[in-house]
Amino acid sequence: MSNIPSELKYASSHEWVRNEGDGTVTVGITEHAQELLGDMVFVELPEVGDQVSTGDDVAVAESVKAASDIYAPVSGEIVEVNEDLEDSPELVNSDAFGDGWMFRIKLDDAGELDALLDAEGYQNVVDEE
């Protein structure tokens, strides 16, 4: 069974969201998602400064198996991307919730976080697959 940290929020499309407490959130894909995709070979990230809306496809995780869109779990401005993924996309496999993070969003509306799933809710999504 893959790990689902209780301190994070989740989208049903398998992104995790960490509230940094400064009006920004960090986003990546879950351990379950990386397991489904297999070895990551390229990660295409958004540009810093991009305005994104909830549900937009903003990044692509390309693995040996498939190319998978990554969706913005909340609306806001991209303020940082994980440039280490350029040379080391495998960080998404080895540390999905840590060094494999993808981008940071400055929230338009912190209230959007309440609409995301908690760990239990995301576990249900995984169980129903």
Place this chain on the structure above:
Amino acid sequence: MTNKTVLHAKHLEAGAKMVDFHGWEMPINYGSQIEEHHAVRTDAGMFDVSHMTIVDIQGEDAKPFLRRLVINDVAKLQDAGKALYTGMCNEQGGVIDDLIVYFYTDTEYRLVVNSATREKDLAWINKQAADFQVTVTERPEFAMIAVQGPQAKAKVATLLDAEQTAAVDGMKPFFSVQAGDLFIATTGYTGENGYEIALPEAKAADFWQQLLDAGVKPAGLGARDTLRLEAGMNLYGLDMDESVSPLAANMAWTISWEPEDRNFIGREVLAEQRAAGDQPKLVGLVLTEKGVLRSGLKVVTEHGEGTITSGTFSPTLGHSIAMARVPRAVQPGDTVQVEMRKKLVDVEVIKPSFVRNGKKVF
């Protein structure tokens, strides 16, 4: 119903992720298919290929039968143990399967065919055999392990007894020998040196464990696919099938046109296609930018459209490669385009061979 090989428990022990592969529960990887790929390119890896189908052909007509059945000519095989890669076609010149023929004597041959096509292959072989004095015997009692990589032979050597060591001494590529319990062939599907070893099922788990203890890394079907594609080797069902001529699947070199009076199945149609020169051809594609070429994508060329038959990320090269069926006028060195995620991306055309013995070959 799902079949399991005799090594199933060893795969689970090694942490394999198992998937259904044409009715067989097989390891796709043991954690990271890229690490497994590199193990084969730089050291030694092993694959459970027990699901593959071994068929022995024996009898006084074995040679004439195989000269009719397959598109290459088994009469070329003179040395006991010699192996030959070829295909068998239907009357319309479509590829029923690709296979390796091992020669022992004019009355004894062994075939190794794909597992995904096992039933139709056996039905076809038996149907064709009806007119010949041969017996067709499937050998499901053998397990098969492919040990591949630059250190594969050295690591296998540590497990062999004196008789087996003598038997494999100086073995050339594409040969085989029966040594004690082991049928050892210098064949493979990776573009590296190594062996494919068939052995009685009861001995397989111990042999696998001894290979593990000798430092051979287990590798799954994921790595097997990236390795064979880098080596430019076809996968049946993707790169060719019954609707495809061997001339359109980079298999023309496996057809023996001489002597002209050898009436192999499909000859008439293939000879017409060859004379017309209008069959498409299988080429290699190289994408050095980001992105992965994948099976089914459309290829746009100035001579017309084609299709990617197999595509992947090449772990050895660090970018994507593919095989594609395109109009015959397309030449190595051309730049063509692939439609990827709604964009046309430039790719280079090469002969379909990317990596051999750990090195880029284009």
